[in-house]
Amino acid sequence: MFVNNPQIQPLLHGFWHRLPPHILSILTQDCILNLLALCDSSTYNALARMSVPSFVHSPPEGLLVGLHAFAGNFVQWLDLALKRQPSCIRVKKLQVARNFCSYFRHMLEVSHEAVNLRAILANHHSMLTLKQDWSKLDMQELVNQCAQFCCDEKSRTEYKESMEKCMI
Numbered sequence: 034m035f036v037n038n039p040q041i042q043p044l045l046h047g048f049w050h051r052l053p054p055h056i057l058s059i060l061t062q063d064c065i066l067n068l069l070a071l072c073d074s075s076t077y078n079a080l081a082r083m084s085v086p087s088f089v090h091s092p093p094e095g096l097l098v099g100l101h102a103f104a105g106n107f108v109q110w111l112d113l114a115l116k117r118q119p120s121c122i123r124v125k126k127l128q129v130a131r132n133f134c135s136y137f138r139h140m141l142e143v144s145h146e147a148v149n150l151r152a153i154l155a156n157h158h159s160m161l162t163l164k165q166d167w168s169k170l171d172m173q174e175l176v177n178q179c180a181q182f183c184c185d186e187k188s189r190t191e192y193k194e195s196m197e198k199c200m201i
Contacts, residue, residue, distance in 0.1 A: 042106075045114035057119065066125045073126060077133035085140045091148045097141065104137045172200055 052060075059065055084100060086092035108130045115123040153159045176196040183189040 041103075042110040042113070045110050049114045049118060052118075057122075061119050061121050066121060069122075070125050070129045073129045074133070077129070077137075081133070081137050081140055085137070086144050086148075092144075097145070100141055101138070104134045104141070108134055176200075 060069065086096065086100075108127060111130050112123070112127060115126060153163075176193055179196075180189045180192050183192050
């Protein structure tokens, strides 16, 4: 799997340090930078879709550790690789990489929670306990407490009315 590949950092470094100067001058143009960011974003999205485990099956623990490590290291690796490049390139590429890593970590968490939730929903005893706990809730009190966060009296009243319709 790519996340455990120790060659990622040297490949990033090698690529950006071997780029010819005439190419770098082209890459600093705003329209090219925006196009580069768009291509990076598309590549990162494809990478995330390929790498994030299915919401159905629990992935091996080693894979999750590797994916989290990759998400934690990628921006640092790219930052090191871009150290000698023009700041406009560094800023744009690092911004897209940070967004990707944030999205990637979020998707890993969602996948993990979905697998856990699936196990709970499939367990009859868990569902029975959940139903019993739910029936013990004082829904009217919950609605009243939540309504306190509304900004004005009109909003509070509308919230309470809409919640009461749901409880019928």
